[in-house]
Amino acid sequence: MANTQSMCTSFMGELMTATHNFTTGTGDTFKAALYLASATVNAGTTVYSTTGEVTGTNYTPGGITVTNGTSPIATNATTTAGVAYWTPTSSLTYTNVTLSTAFDAVLIYNSTKSNKAVSVHTFGSQTVTAGTFTLTMPSNTTTTALLRLATT
């Protein structure tokens, strides 16, 4: 199987029920878990699971907490189109870990709301040996942010 970069479909529905709160400081806590290249996380993923998650020295199941220093921003480009976007404000850093089995995806999920899935982001397959894995976020702009909801 394989992991596929996507926004989780359940997350889109949960936006309509005000399930997730990305407000800085008072909002929910979001976490980032790494998944093996052999796992299957994608648009159909609804909740964080240990199935397919990496295991290894100094890696805690569930991953690490995402730093949320900037609330979502909504910008109108025209009278009919605009973008709402959000990006974590710090890199995701897994320090002094050994992850011997290849991994290629990170699942962002809401640990405050029963670990409901948000999105899956993929990268080239990696291993780490007594080292640090750092995932640096894209710029928080209308065209590059990690999460973007855009009218068409």
Next chain:
Amino acid sequence: MATVFTTKGDMDESLLEKKEGFVDNDNEYTTWVEYWHEGELVHRSVHVQLKKMPNFIGVEAASIG
């Protein structure tokens, strides 16, 4: 003297063979560094810079009538 955290504890960098590499594509710019000791991989760190996420949603408001 620089030290490197390895599977064998902190080691002097001068005792290790260093290898580096990178991947650059539309999705990511990734760099990695490895340290080898007597033919054994004792440290590997990776830094992935996500470049640009695809638009995940095209949201539309349907017309009425």
